[in-house]
Amino acid sequence: MTEEAIIQGCLKNDAPAQRELYNRYSPKMLAVCYRFGHNREDAEDMLQEGFIKVFLQIHTFENRGAFEGWIRRIIVHTCINILKKNKKFNESVDIIHATGIQVREDSVPAIIQAKQVVECIRLLPIGYRTVLNLYAVEGYSHREIANMLDIEESTSRSQYTRAKAMLEDILVRKRILQKPRQDVDWLAAVARR
16 A cells, blocks of 8 residues: 555545554654653554554655654654643752763764663653753754743753763663773764664
8 A cells, every 4th residue: 555545545434544654654653652751551552542643644744755754743742732631751860870981972882782772762751861862863843842841941951961972871880881081972863873
């Protein structure tokens, strides 16, 4: 089934088209939800709620940009709304946990596995993890993140800086990353693998 046929079928509430859309995009979107959720069950709940919104809002897709990107934006916003509704984003961590080594790109071994990095990202406090995912992985600006999360832009920047430092510390402690040099930021390259 082509993407256009899936969209047209979903617009008519055709169950096989809806099933095809879900089967085609849910694995990638579950990975997005997994980065935001506290555990697999949370991620699956976020995914289900996100796809309900996809089906309810499919009439708003205007064929501008990629359909997968449109779905991803809905999923990300669903995850953020669930975190905000449950007030999980407001969990905080003392600044003492954010001190340490600066994050650097050229120290990342070529064999580093994205799964290991994602697992380490999941160890971050939810606020740090959310900002890091939105900025480094999803590509939102700090201004956009501030608007989404109802925080100050400076808070987004500081949460991202602290998240990078804490993530680096975790990666070094788990021996996934050696103590990096201090000249190039590596996080965005690793996070998007």
